[in-house]
């Protein structure tokens with residue numbers, strides 16, 4: 001039964017479903033589907049109490065049809081070889097869907113970060129980086145990690161520092177990893193990029209009248225009831241941008257439980273409450289429940305799973321009340337549950353499209369590191385001067401002066417953050433249109449299959465043009 005499929009097998013099932021719509025040589029399909037290399041590492045950690053422990057870690061490079069390979073590093077107890085291979089494969093398809101020129105990669109360290117001190121996590125991260133360097137599994141042109149579940153810009157700073165110290169003469173060393181702090185070569189807007197990208201994707205989906213009509217929904221985000229599972233980097237930012245744009249966050253869940261308020265949670269107050277108490281539990285005015293999985297089955301329009309894979313399964317698929325499931329996490333809906341939800345007419349915004357904002361902005365960061373200059377550095381003042389001249393010409397033609405404050409605002413040149421956000425928006429909008437076009441041109445094809453069709457056809461063209469290495 002397909003419910004026994006591993007995560008990687010589930011990804012391959014989506015791949016095969018999509019491939020059946022394409023006329024591509026079976027051997028080439030096999031090559032696209034295969035995971036090219038996996039590096040398995042075990043190394044010792046000296047714990048703060050003096051004891052020694054063995055840490056298990058992996059890095060998978062799913063595809064080298066474009067280099068470098070790109071994908072996050074996850075710190076979680078779920079990490080194993082199959083998981084990194086599945087996540088690396090999703091990265092390959094994701095990059096192709098959003099036209100970012102990378103192969104897919106993913107790394108993982110099997111630890112529960114709550115069990116380790118910060119110095120221990122630093123030792124683990126630096127040793128892991130060292131092991132990747134030793135086997136050529138990291139480098140600006142080879143394989144470029146980024147944050148994922150359980151990691152953040154803090155770990156990326158340790159990675160770049162370790163990498164740099166092992167090759168001090170490498171001018172492009174900063175490009176060995178993305179998602180770094182801005183002071184360490186990071187790009188403005190990377191931290192929130194995945195959540196912002198999810199917001200753009202959901203906004204695109206709910207703007208299509210024909211699709212919303214089928215779901216019995218109005219277009220637009222205003223007043224839409226949203227539930228978010230996992231308030232980490234991706235979930236928090238997705239919720240924040242959706243909330244800022246008028247959606248109603250009716251429930252959230254974290255490891256400690258679920259909060260529900262059908263009239264909408266006061267999101268800002270909730271975040272301050274969580275910062276103060278360290279938990280979402282017992283937030284005043286909302287119903288607090290101990291079970292985090294309840295959140296998935298409460299009434300809403302849009303459900304945003306933003307924690308880990310295999311959350312919506314054959315067991316709870318029938319209880320899902322959402323009309324749209326927006327996969328902010330990777331693989332949150334199993335293959336069986338996908339089928340069930342589609343049979344019930346639920347729209348799934350697939351991970352390989354929806355959470356691609358992170359890798360998109362990582363691409364901008366990598367380009368920034370390779371060009372050794374802030375994005376927009378050379379154009380900002382020029383743009384400002386040109387805009388001011390245009391406004392002055394209009395003033396002269398009208399014989400009327402504008403308010404200098406208005407001129408300063410309108411003439412303003414783009415900062416790095418403006419360029420990053422507009423590049424991200426463009427990427428997410430264009431990719432959605434591409435997927436929708438594919439969906440429309442096939443009968444009964446869902447968005448996940450359409451996204452896979454988009455990815456596979458682009459990768460196949462790449463391989464065909466490359467020729468096969470003898």
Ligand code: NAD
Nearest residue numbers: 148149150194230232233234253254255292307329330358
């Ligand atoms: P994160 O570690 O910042 O946050 C995850 C949050 O989920 C944590 O706060 C955790 O406590 C919570 N959580 C875990 N299990 C839960 C459960 N059962 N119920 C409710 N909450 C739970 O991780 P992240 O970077 O936000 O990543 C989340 C997902 O998004 C992962 O699947 C990851 O692969 C995917 N993703 C992340 C990025 C990125 O840029 N960080 C990019 C693309 C995809």
